Amino acid sequence: MDKITIYLDVNGERHAVHCEPRKLLSDVLREDCRLTGTHVGCEHGVCGACTVLINDRPARACLAYAVQMDEARITTIESVAQDGRLSPLQQALHECHGLQCGFCTPGIVMTFEAYLRENPSPSEAQVREALSGNLCRCTGYQNIVRAILLAAERLRAETADV
Amino acid sequence: MSEPTFRYLNKAVPRTEDYRLLTGYGCYLDDIEIAGALHVCFVRSPHAHARIVSIDTQGALQMPGVVTVVTGRELAQWTNPMRVAPPVEGLLPVEFATMPVDVARFQGDPVACVVATDRYLAEDAAEQVMVEFEPLPAVTDMWQALEPDAVQVDPAVPGNLVSHQTYSHGDRERANRRAFRVVEATFHQQRQTHVPIETRGCAAVWDAGRDHLTFHVGTQVPHPLRTQLAQRLKLSETQVSVISPDVGGSFGQKIALYREELTVAALARHLKRPVRWREDRLENLTAAANSREDFCRTRAAVDQHGTLLALDLELREDFGAYCFFPANYLARVVAMILSGPYRLQDYSFDVKVVLSHKCGNAPMRAPMSITSWVMDGTMDAIARELQLDPVEVRRRNLLSPEELPYRTATGELLADITPSQTFEAVVAAFDYRAFRQRQQAARQAGRYLGLGLCNVVEPTTYGSRFYKAAGIPGSGHEASWIRIEPSGVVNASVGLGPSGQGYESAMANAVAEGLGVPPSSVRIHMGHTDIAPYGMGSRGARSGTAGGGALYLCALDARRKVLAIAAGCLDLRDAQSLRLTEARIEHRSGDEWIDAGLSLADVARRAYMDPTALPQGLTPGLEFHLTYDPPPMTYSNSTHGCEVEVDVSTGAIRIARYVIAEDCGTLLNPTVVEGQQHGAVAMGLSGALFEHMRYDETGQNVTGSLADYLIATSTELPNLEIIPLHTPSRATAAGIKGMAEGGVMGALGSLTNAVNDALAPFGVVADRHPLTPMLLRDLLRDKL
Numbered sequence: 001m002d003k004i005t006i007y008l009d010v011n012g013e014r015h016a017v018h019c020e021p022r023k024l025l026s027d028v029l030r031e032d033c034r035l036t037g038t039h040v041g042c043e044h045g046v047c048g049a050c051t052v053l054i055n056d057r058p059a060r061a062c063l064a065y066a067v068q069m070d071e072a073r074i075t076t077i078e079s080v081a082q083d084g085r086l087s088p089l090q091q092a093l094h095e096c097h098g099l100q101c102g103f104c105t106p107g108i109v110m111t112f113e114a115y116l117r118e119n120p121s122p123s124e125a126q127v128r129e130a131l132s133g134n135l136c137r138c139t140g141y142q143n144i145v146r147a148i149l150l151a152a153e154r155l156r157a158e159t160a161d162v
Numbered sequence: 163m164s165e166p167t168f169r170y171l172n173k174a175v176p177r178t179e180d181y182r183l184l185t186g187y188g189c190y191l192d193d194i195e196i197a198g199a200l201h202v203c204f205v206r207s208p209h210a211h212a213r214i215v216s217i218d219t220q221g222a223l224q225m226p227g228v229v230t231v232v233t234g235r236e237l238a239q240w241t242n243p244m245r246v247a248p249p250v251e252g253l254l255p256v257e258f259a260t261m262p263v264d265v266a267r268f269q270g271d272p273v274a275c276v277v278a279t280d281r282y283l284a285e286d287a288a289e290q291v292m293v294e295f296e297p298l299p300a301v302t303d304m305w306q307a308l309e310p311d312a313v314q315v316d317p318a319v320p321g322n323l324v325s326h327q328t329y330s331h332g333d334r335e336r337a338n339r340r341a342f343r344v345v346e347a348t349f350h351q352q353r354q355t356h357v358p359i360e361t362r363g364c365a366a367v368w369d370a371g372r373d374h375l376t377f378h379v380g381t382q383v384p385h386p387l388r389t390q391l392a393q394r395l396k397l398s399e400t401q402v403s404v405i406s407p408d409v410g411g412s413f414g415q416k417i418a419l420y421r422e423e424l425t426v427a428a429l430a431r432h433l434k435r436p437v438r439w440r441e442d443r444l445e446n447l448t449a450a451a452n453s454r455e456d457f458c459r460t461r462a463a464v465d466q467h468g469t470l471l472a473l474d475l476e477l478r479e480d481f482g483a484y485c486f487f488p489a490n491y492l493a494r495v496v497a498m499i500l501s502g503p504y505r506l507q508d509y510s511f512d513v514k515v516v517l518s519h520k521c522g523n524a525p526m527r528a529p530m531s532i533t534s535w536v537m538d539g540t541m542d543a544i545a546r547e548l549q550l551d552p553v554e555v556r557r558r559n560l561l562s563p564e565e566l567p568y569r570t571a572t573g574e575l576l577a578d579i580t581p582s583q584t585f586e587a588v589v590a591a592f593d594y595r596a597f598r599q600r601q602q603a604a605r606q607a608g609r610y611l612g613l614g615l616c617n618v619v620e621p622t623t624y625g626s627r628f629y630k631a632a633g634i635p636g637s638g639h640e641a642s643w644i645r646i647e648p649s650g651v652v653n654a655s656v657g658l659g660p661s662g663q664g665y666e667s668a669m670a671n672a673v674a675e676g677l678g679v680p681p682s683s684v685r686i687h688m689g690h691t692d693i694a695p696y697g698m699g700s701r702g703a704r705s706g707t708a709g710g711g712a713l714y715l716c717a718l719d720a721r722r723k724v725l726a727i728a729a730g731c732l733d734l735r736d737a738q739s740l741r742l743t744e745a746r747i748e749h750r751s752g753d754e755w756i757d758a759g760l761s762l763a764d765v766a767r768r769a770y771m772d773p774t775a776l777p778q779g780l781t782p783g784l785e786f787h788l789t790y791d792p793p794p795m796t797y798s799n800s801t802h803g804c805e806v807e808v809d810v811s812t813g814a815i816r817i818a819r820y821v822i823a824e825d826c827g828t829l830l831n832p833t834v835v836e837g838q839q840h841g842a843v844a845m846g847l848s849g850a851l852f853e854h855m856r857y858d859e860t861g862q863n864v865t866g867s868l869a870d871y872l873i874a875t876s877t878e879l880p881n882l883e884i885i886p887l888h889t890p891s892r893a894t895a896a897g898i899k900g901m902a903e904g905g906v907m908g909a910l911g912s913l914t915n916a917v918n919d920a921l922a923p924f925g926v927v928a929d930r931h932p933l934t935p936m937l938l939r940d941l942l943r944d945k946l
Contacts, residue, residue, distance in 0.1 A: 022282065036193035037186020039410070041359045042443040046868035049359055077186035090184040094176050097837050101662020102183025103190065103359045103410025131876035135868065137359050137411050138662055139837060140844030141876040 006070040010035065011079035019066055026050045026061035029076060037077035037106050041135070048134035051107035052076050058114045077106035080113060088158070089113060089151040098147035100138030108134045112148050120156055124149060169743075170671045170681055171896065172888065174832040177667040178682075188408040191363045191380050192440050199365060199436040200229055202426055203284035205274035205291045206449060207266030210300035210519040210861020211313065214264060214293065217274055221290040227283035229433065231291060232425070233274045234261035240428040242394050244421075246485050248635050252327040253490045254319050260394070260424050266295070267315060267483035268519050269863050270449030275425050277437060300519040300861035304455070304480035307516045315483055315517035324481060325490035325515040329497065331571040332508030337472030341463035347543035350930035351532045351910075353455035353480065353520070353855040357873055358661070360410020361446040364423045365438035366430035375402045377427055380409035381689075382417050382659040383699030386636070388691045390419040395427060406689035409661035413845070414525040415451050416661060417701055418486035447871050448863045452855050453526030455480040456493065460540045463508075468544050468555040472508035475500055475536075479515045484522035488634060489515040492529040495621065498572045499530065502537050502619040503581030503799060504559045509571035519861045525701070527845050528906035530621070535911035538616040539929075542915050546922070552915075553589055556615065560585060574621075576797055578891045578899075581617055584801040584823035587885050588615065591821045592803050605923060610810055611818070612920025616802045616911030622703035622900020627794035639791040640708035641695035642716045644673060646724070646784035648770040650745060650763030652679060654716075655687040657697015658709045663902070664834035665705060671830050672710040675896070676717025677724075678742030679762060695787065703900035708792050710830050711895035716788035723784065727765045730777035732758055796891055798899040800824035802843075802908030808920040810942055813935030815851065815917060817880040822908065825887035827899035835901060836884065842905025843882055848874035849906070850913045850931045 001020045008015045010033050017032045029038045029052065041049035043062045050061040053075035080087050086094065089112055099105045108131070115122075115130050122130070127148045131141060182188045207214075219231035237260040247255030261272055274291050278284035301313045307322040315322050338344070364379040375397065381387045381404065388404040395402070409416065422439060430437040441450065456479045463472040479493045490513070497511040541559065545552040560582050561568050567577035592613060601611045626637040644654045654673045658665055666686045674681040687693050697709070725737035728747045734740070739750040740758065747760040766784055768775055773782035805819040822839065829835045852872040856865045865871040890897020910931070917938070918927050924945040928937060 020282070030192070034195075035186070036190075037188075039190070039360070040192070041361075041410075042868050044443065044867055044869070047359060047443075081185045086181070086184060093184060094180045097176065097833050099180060099183055100664065100837055100841065101359070101409060101411040102180075102188050103662075105183055106186050109184065128876045133875075135359060135873060135875065137357055137413070137845070137873065138841045140840035140879050140882070142840050142879070142881050143837065145876065145881075 004067060006067055008033070008069055009073045011076060017066060021065060021067045023066050024062055025064040025066045025069055028066035029061060029074070035076050035078050039103050039106055041103065046135065047104065048111065049104050049107040051110045051134070053110055053114055056114065058111045077109055080109055087113065088154045089116065089148070092147040092151035092154065093144065096143045096147035096150060098139065098144040104134055104136045108144060116152055116155055120152060120159070122152060168675055168828070170675045172829050172832065175667070176833060177664045178670065179664065179666045190360055190408045190410055191365065191378060194365060194378055194407060196365055196367060196436045196438065199438045200277050200279060200433070201281040201284045202429065202437060202439045203276045203281065203288040204272040204422060205276065205288050205293060207269060207271040207273055207295065209266060209295055209297045210269050210302060211298040212266050212295035213298060214262065214266060214273055215296050216294045218292040219274065221292060222276055222287040225283065225287040225290055227279040228287045229277045229279065231274055231276050232429065234259055234263035237261045237425060237428060238263060240432060241424055242396060244394070246488055248488050250488060250490055250634070253325045253488060256316060256318055256324065256485045258484055260421050268521050269861055270445070270521060272421060275429070277429055277433065281440065302519055302857050302859060302861045304478055304516045304518060307518050315519060319517055322517045323514060324485065324517050327490055327494060327513045328511065329572065330510035332472070334472055334508055334510060337463045337508040340465065341471055342466040343464055343547065345462045345464060345544045345547045347460050347540050348929045349458040349532060349536050349539060351454050351456045352931050353452050354526065354849055354853045355447060355450065355452050355855050355871065356413040356415035356526050357871070358411030358413060358415055361441040361443060362416065362420065362450055363440040364426050365436065366427040367436045368430040368434055370434045373401055375427060375431060377402060377404050379404065379406060379423060380412065380416055380661065381406045382412050382661060382701055384659050384689055384691050384694065385657055385696045386699060387419050391424065391427060394419065394424050395431065404691045406659055412661035413527040414453065414529065414701065418451070418524055443868060444866045448866050449521055451486065451524035452482055452521045453523055453529065454531065456532050458532060458536045460536060462540050462544055464544050464548070466548065468548050468550045468558055470504060470506055470559045473501065473506055475511040477511065477513040480518050480520065481515050482518060482520040482522040486522055486524055491634060492525055494632065495530040496533045499574065499619065499621050500533055500537055501570055502534060503561050503579065503617050504537065505561055505565065507571050520857055527842065528903035531846065531906045531910055534616050534618045534907040535914055538911045538915060542918060552615065553594055556585065556617065560617070574795060576619065577893065578889055579619060579797050579799040580825045580887055580889050581619065581799050583887060584799055584825060585617055587823035588801040588803040588821050591883070591885065592805065610808045610920040612806050612808065612916040612918065614804045614912040614914065614916030614919055616908045616915060618800045618802065618904045618908040620703065620798050620800070620901065620904030620907065621795050622798060623707040623792045623796040624702045624704055625792040625794045631794065637698060638704065638708065639698065639789055640712040641697045641789045642712035643695050643785070643787045644713070644716050644720050646720060646762065646766050648766050650761060650766045652677065652684040653687060654684060654713060655694045656709045656713055657694050657699060658688050658705045659699040660688055661700070663705070663838060664831065665709070668706065668830035668834045669710060669713055672713040673717045676714040677721050679745040683745060703902045706830055707796050707894050707898045707900045708790065710898050711792055712788055712790040714895045715790055716786050719788060720784065720786045723780065724762060724765050726780060727769055727776060728758070728760055731760055731765065731768060790895065793893040796894055796899050798824070798826040798901050798904060800904050800908055802912035804912035804916040806913070806916040806920055808917060808938065810946060813938035813942070815933060820880045821883045821885065823885040823887060824901070824904070825889050826901035827888060827890045828897040829888070830898065838902035839884055839905050840882055842902055843909045844874060844879050846906035846909025847879060847913055850910050850933055851878065852932050854932050
């Protein structure tokens with residue numbers, strides 16, 4: 001299959017990618033951009049492990065072809081911690097033991113980095129509803145939910161301080 | 163007994179492995195870059211049972227990027243077959259090839275392997291491998307499989323009965339004569355699979371100059387896997403290094419050396435090029451490993467008060483087409499520990515394990531998961547039939563503290579467990595009497611609440627004496643090393659295979675506690691067979707007791723030498739008045755401990771850089787190695803209580819409250835333990851409510867995606883309330899007990915008992931999983 005060239009803005013860096021039109025965005029991010037924090041768990045859009053932000057909105061990287069993303073802005077897990085400092089959400093997941101094997105974690109972080117921006121004061125039920133698109137086999141979700149609510153609380157306090 | 167005071171153990175701290183996993187810089191198998199690696203794709207049988215007539219690889223070989231296509235014929239020359247033939251009474255030996263040559267035995271059985279320059283091209287070419295199959299009749303149900311003229315799965319297993327074990331203890335006839343009634347109950351557990359979010363995969367690098375294989379694979383058991391891999395490849399163990407990176411969950415699926423993995427290793431050696439494989443989800447669901455699928459029937463002889471006099475167990479298990487493990491291994495544990503915390507001496511079992519044309523079985527987190535559901539379900543059946551209160555029936559049969567330690571009917575020794583305490587704690591947490599009143603009131607209003615209880619005695623750790631007694635080859639010991647470096651920091655290793663549980667944190671605590679240093683100065687190295695000592699890996703809730711114990715004891719050895727050197731530095735005759743705390747030497751003065759002006763780093767420098775100054779008899783360096791064989795079995799215990807509401811018009815189940823009282827002894831890190839409790843209960847509830855590996859009557863797997871094979875999401879699982887108890891084991895290092903599987907056992911039992919409690923007014927009993935709305939509606943259809 002002939003390869004074509006596309007341009008992706010990944011975490012603020014411009015990548016020229018020469019790939020087959022059928023290559024998945026998840027594979028391009030991992031193999032061509034060498035950002036392996038985006039994990040592939042099912043390749044059919046159910047598990048949510050590969051969630052990244054496409055133009056600031058969460059989406060499954062395994063359900064998109066990279067060529068569809070020409071000139072798009074992609075945000076991956078590698079950009080969330082700044083200068084070695086965890087984001088409030090990452091920090092809360094750490095403190096609440098909201099991750100075990102960590103394979104689903106990047107997808108959950110990306111989903112809720114975006115979610116908490118739009119929904120700063122979610123209820124537990126709303127968090128659980130939004131989290132239901134990310135499968136986790138280790139934690140039973142309880143501590144993930146606790147961490148997201150804690151992160152929301154801290155983010156609200158931060159916003160109030162400004 | 164008095165609880166020893168610990169500085170680091172029993173104290174909750176966040177995990178040290180989190181940072182890399184949260185930031186995307188973990189390194190899982192597929193994140194390892196290997197220049198020039200070839201990718202494989204397996205061609206699999208579309209039939210449950212078929213003769214392989216011919217395989218035409220010509221079309222595939224002409225595809226772009228294709229390097230080679232191999233079948234079972236090549237692999238038979240390059241590898242030894244798998245033979246599972248432990249000398250166990252009632253168990254038939256089985257043997258199978260790396261890839262079948264003549265007959266495929268389940269839908270998904272690999273029959274050819276395409277090697278290409280990338281994964282997309284390998285998948286393209288796999289479609290062009292032309293396999294002519296002659297479909298054969300398939301047996302897809304364990305009852306069919308046991309019929310006299312059933313189709314044979316394995317020619318070496320007549321009647322498909324791969325294992326049949328019976329046992330009897332006590333005087334069954336005496337019990338029957340005394341019995342007021344014999345209560346019968348049945349339990350059907352459906353076929354399931356592990357669903358690690360990271361599927362299987364591996365990467366093999368053959369060094370043709372050194373004749374050495376480096377094999378990257380996410381595994382729970384790095385050293386036993388290396389032993390197998392070397393043997394199957396006709397290599398020596400000095401020619402193989404197994405490296406397990408970060409692993410995205412395993413749950414028992416990543417123990418066996420699978421045929422795909424062996425194929426990849428053999429290809430790398432044959433082609434003298436790196437070869438890798440990433441399993442896709444369809445393969446993981448249909449062709450990795452299945453688990454469970456059991457039927458149990460109990461017959462309980464009881465007196466009129468519900469006292470259990472005798473129990474018979476009939477157990478049937480469907481093991482699928484291939485035995486990657488001895489087929490008796492999982493079912494036997496169920497039969498062995500069935501009575502749990504209940505008083506029982508007159509006991510017998512009859513356990514049959516059968517083969518069928520389905521993906522083969524592997525242990526899955528709590529391979530004995532059905533046990534507590536069967537036992538506490540039997541308690542509920544007794545209460546129902548005799549119209550007694552289920553709490554009173556349990557109280558009557560639970561072992562009291564005075565009866566412990568207790569030798570069970572199968573010879574197991576239950577010690578340092580607290581079943582009546584955990585039980586009463588959960589009964590009190592639910593305010594049992596008040597619940598019954600609430601339940602009555604709700605029924606008047608047409609709402610159906612149920613409370614289910616389940617007592618769990620979780621077998622953990624499995625020491626080598628257990629293996630010996632069970633006739634299973636292998637050992638239950640574990641190995642560790644500790645190296646205090648010249649700067650005073652500590653490297654340590656143990657033969658475990660972590661897959662997300664948090665061992666780096668938990669094991670650092672074990673070393674820190676034994677040695678007397680802060681956990682932050684300890685780095686744990688695991689998963690690399692050239693670095694770690696030969697251990698038995700992670701399985702059967704053994705890592706805490708066996709691995710943590712080995713490190714703790716090794717750290718005590720290290721501390722003894724450190725203090726002996728320190729005594730020399732301080733011109734003391736011996737180290738009796740010294741201790742190591744937070745990496746500082748302290749000296750006793752009266753009742754006080756005073757800093758001796760010496761750090762661990764000072765001691766380490768002398769040990770490495772000035773060995774002639776060491777006290778007589780001490781050798782240079784601070785390197786320690788220790789192996790530890792834990793008791794044959796270590797038991798922890800818990801009680802689970804689950805309150806549900808069943809919507810009888812739709813069959814929907816809502817979990818209203820979930821409480822666990824669990825006693826798992828000394829905790830290496832309570833944060834990690836809590837995570838394991840949550841995860842185990844989640845897997846149990848998910849299995850009881852949703853999961854079902856389904857095959858149609860022709861043996862087609864109809865659950866090949868995560869939209870078909872359902873696991874619980876965040877909206878279906880409850881928050882758990884945990885009441886912790888900490889009774890140390892007197893038989894293990896530091897009083898550690900295993901845990902992490904009991905939660906599955908308790909969840910199956912408590913949820914199902916709760917549902918049946920809710921359904922009691924209708925006189926129906928759900929005796930099978932998953933507890934789908936359709937199942938409940940079927941039960942209720944004519945009763946409303």
